Amino acid sequence: MNWLLDLTPDEWNAVRLSIRVAVVAMLFSLPPGILIALLLARGKFWGKSVLNGLVHLPLILPPVVTGYLLLLTFGKRGPAGAFLDQYFGVVFSFRWTGAALACGVMAFPLMVRAIRLSIEAVDRRLEAAAGTLGANPLWVFGTITLPLILPGIIAGMILSFAKAMGEFGATITFVSNIPGETQTLPSAIYTFTQVPGGDAGALRLTVISIIIAMTALVASEVLARRVGRTLEVE
Amino acid sequence: MSLRVDVRRRLGAFSLDATFETGGRLTALFGPSGSGKTSLVNLIGGLLRPDEGRIVADGRVLVDTASRKYVPKHKRRIGYVFQDARLFPHMTVGQNLHYGRFFTPASERYGDIDGVVDLLGIGHLLDRKPGLLSGGEKQRVAIGRALLASPRLILMDEPLASLDDRRKAEIMPYIERLRDETKIPIVYVSHSVAEVARLATDMVVLDQGKVAAAGPTSELLQRLDLLPAEERGEGGAVLEMRVAGCNQAFGMSTLVSPAGEIHIVGLDAEPGSTVRVRIRARDVIVATERPHGLSALNILPGRIIGVSAGNGLFADVLIDCNGEVITARITRQSAEMLCLTRGLDIFAVIKSVTFDQANTTRGTTDGTMRPEGTTGMEKVG
Numbered sequence: 001m002n003w004l005l006d007l008t009p010d011e012w013n014a015v016r017l018s019i020r021v022a023v024v025a026m027l028f029s030l031p032p033g034i035l036i037a038l039l040l041a042r043g044k045f046w047g048k049s050v051l052n053g054l055v056h057l058p059l060i061l062p063p064v065v066t067g068y069l070l071l072l073t074f075g076k077r078g079p080a081g082a083f084l085d086q087y088f089g090v091v092f093s094f095r096w097t098g099a100a101l102a103c104g105v106m107a108f109p110l111m112v113r114a115i116r117l118s119i120e121a122v123d124r125r126l127e128a129a130a131g132t133l134g135a136n137p138l139w140v141f142g143t144i145t146l147p148l149i150l151p152g153i154i155a156g157m158i159l160s161f162a163k164a165m166g167e168f169g170a171t172i173t174f175v176s177n178i179p180g181e182t183q184t185l186p187s188a189i190y191t192f193t194q195v196p197g198g199d200a201g202a203l204r205l206t207v208i209s210i211i212i213a214m215t216a217l218v219a220s221e222v223l224a225r226r227v228g229r230t231l232e233v234e
Numbered sequence: 235m236s237l238r239v240d241v242r243r244r245l246g247a248f249s250l251d252a253t254f255e256t257g258g259r260l261t262a263l264f265g266p267s268g269s270g271k272t273s274l275v276n277l278i279g280g281l282l283r284p285d286e287g288r289i290v291a292d293g294r295v296l297v298d299t300a301s302r303k304y305v306p307k308h309k310r311r312i313g314y315v316f317q318d319a320r321l322f323p324h325m326t327v328g329q330n331l332h333y334g335r336f337f338t339p340a341s342e343r344y345g346d347i348d349g350v351v352d353l354l355g356i357g358h359l360l361d362r363k364p365g366l367l368s369g370g371e372k373q374r375v376a377i378g379r380a381l382l383a384s385p386r387l388i389l390m391d392e393p394l395a396s397l398d399d400r401r402k403a404e405i406m407p408y409i410e411r412l413r414d415e416t417k418i419p420i421v422y423v424s425h426s427v428a429e430v431a432r433l434a435t436d437m438v439v440l441d442q443g444k445v446a447a448a449g450p451t452s453e454l455l456q457r458l459d460l461l462p463a464e465e466r467g468e469g470g471a472v473l474e475m476r477v478a479g480c481n482q483a484f485g486m487s488t489l490v491s492p493a494g495e496i497h498i499v500g501l502d503a504e505p506g507s508t509v510r511v512r513i514r515a516r517d518v519i520v521a522t523e524r525p526h527g528l529s530a531l532n533i534l535p536g537r538i539i540g541v542s543a544g545n546g547l548f549a550d551v552l553i554d555c556n557g558e559v560i561t562a563r564i565t566r567q568s569a570e571m572l573c574l575t576r577g578l579d580i581f582a583v584i585k586s587v588t589f590d591q592a593n594t595t596r597g598t599t600d601g602t603m604r605p606e607g608t609t610g611m612e613k614v615g
Contacts, residue, residue, distance in 0.1 A: 128281050129320040133383045
């Protein structure tokens with residue numbers, strides 16, 4: 001056990017950073033994820049299939065391509081990057097925030113898919129019933145739709161977290177591999193495999209990766225079951 | 235309370251074009267499936283928009299396409315009891331009941347939760363989840379939920395259709411209490427003559443998206459041509475009768491109305507209370523002179539005010555019994571044999587009646603009385 005926890009400061013940094021990046025990516029993509037899932041599940045508008053394609057793009061493009069596109073758009077000289085830097089002081093390139101952005105974008109299709117499926121499974125007649133009882137559309141969403149799609153939201157969040165923990169290609173392309181700033185677990189493992197005698201470090205981080213992933217999975221199962229119990233659907 | 239509806243709406247190949255007005259305590263929208271009943275209540279409840287038309291409830295315009303007015307469903311304050319209950323699965327029964335109340339402004343709330351829970355007998359269910367309730371319990375909770383939102387009108391879309399006969403019998407008394415004890419008007423969708431005869435004060439008959447007739451139940455149920463062929467025998471007179479007395483020795487009760495006296499067995503009601511009596515057309519025999527030596531106790535004198543030979547095999551005879559109209563359905567052969575024509579004085583022999591206690595706070599009895607010895611006369615025209 002000791003050899004596992006006997007990490008160098010850089011390795012600890014990689015673990016902490018990975019978790020922070022994955023959590024931030026998951027939380028920030030949740031509201032737009034629900035919104036886009038709603039639009040795709042219920043919206044009737046021109047260009048819906050275009051939106052659907054855009055959302056799924058990170059899933060089918062090579063991650064390096066996505067990373068490079070992010071670099072072009074959100075890099076220091078990119079249009080969005082320059083704008084955010086100038087007006088909000090938010091810098092993505094070569095920062096951990098950039099890693100979170102890359103992870104969020106890569107995981108977005110998985111999150112939207114999970115939530116969209118659960119929205120499509122909601123019995124809309126229940127929403128109509130809530131309407132006749134005096135609830136306006138916003139209340140209906142908050143008190144009926146949202147609780148009913150909670151299992152889908154949890155599934156989407158866990159998928160997004162797991163994807164973010166493992167994201168490598170887009171991250172390393174966009175924000176490089178700077179220890180303490182942008183070096184996440186996968187990048188750290190990759191670095192170890194590139195130097196002689198790095199096997200022990202790579203193995204340690206690999207085991208830690210597996211533990212984090214398994215913990216997330218079990219946590220989602222427990223949560224989903226608890227929510228499911230309150231939902232014993234007729 | 236008055237409800238005025240004048241709407242047109244196309245739904246695929248089907249088109250609804252309905253105009254009616256009602257002020258009844260419980261108005262039944264009656265018709266076969268596919269006649270547009272559910273679409274019509276959805277239009278009233280705001281779940282469906284009319285292509286054109288106007289709906290006014292109690293002087294309040296809910297929809298008027300001419301002036302582009304449309305009140306969305308959450309602002310209509312119209313309760314809706316769905317055929318499939320639609321309780322929220324993630325809430326307990328108690329939370330379901332409170333749901334609509336939360337959205338009702340405090341100044342417009344009426345009734346109290348305990349009273350409604352009591353009225354519907356659902357006190358023992360409050361902490362349960364809807365998924366664990368029986369069909370009848372779900373429907374009672376759904377009625378309570380709609381009621382506690384303090385609606386100005388309640389719509390019920392075949393609330394009993396998905397239940398078996400025992401559950402129906404379990405819920406009917408609650409709907410009657412709702413009709414008699416609260417002041418909220420009810421619009422009730424049904425395709426069952428028995429339900430309509432028992433519950434409705436008024437009815438609107440729909441046929442293929444159009445209103446075939448509208449008016450008091452007691453009048454419309456006499457018009458057997460309005461009823462679907464297979465239920466025509468269920469139609470007949472509905473009389474409100476007063477309990478005049480009872481004979482303990484035989485367990486018989488005497489009911490009176492302008493039409494005369496009727497004796498029935500198995501009724502448990504206080505003298506002076508009102509009973510709603512349904513006399514099915516197929517249970518009435520016509521005699522041209524007062525019958526003797528007959529076991530049937532209920533013989534009302536009357537005068538024929540119309541004979542209609544509807545589908546050729548049967549004739550419907552309308553009999554005026556001192557101002558109240560009773561219908562008899564007999565074979566066309568019998569009608570010709572007895573030379574039944576308008577203006578003829580005859581006697582209506584009533585083989586059996588169905589009765590419900592109306593306007594009473596007590597439990598309701600529903601029973602069919604068949605005097606002994608008359609069952610063999612079923613086929614006698």
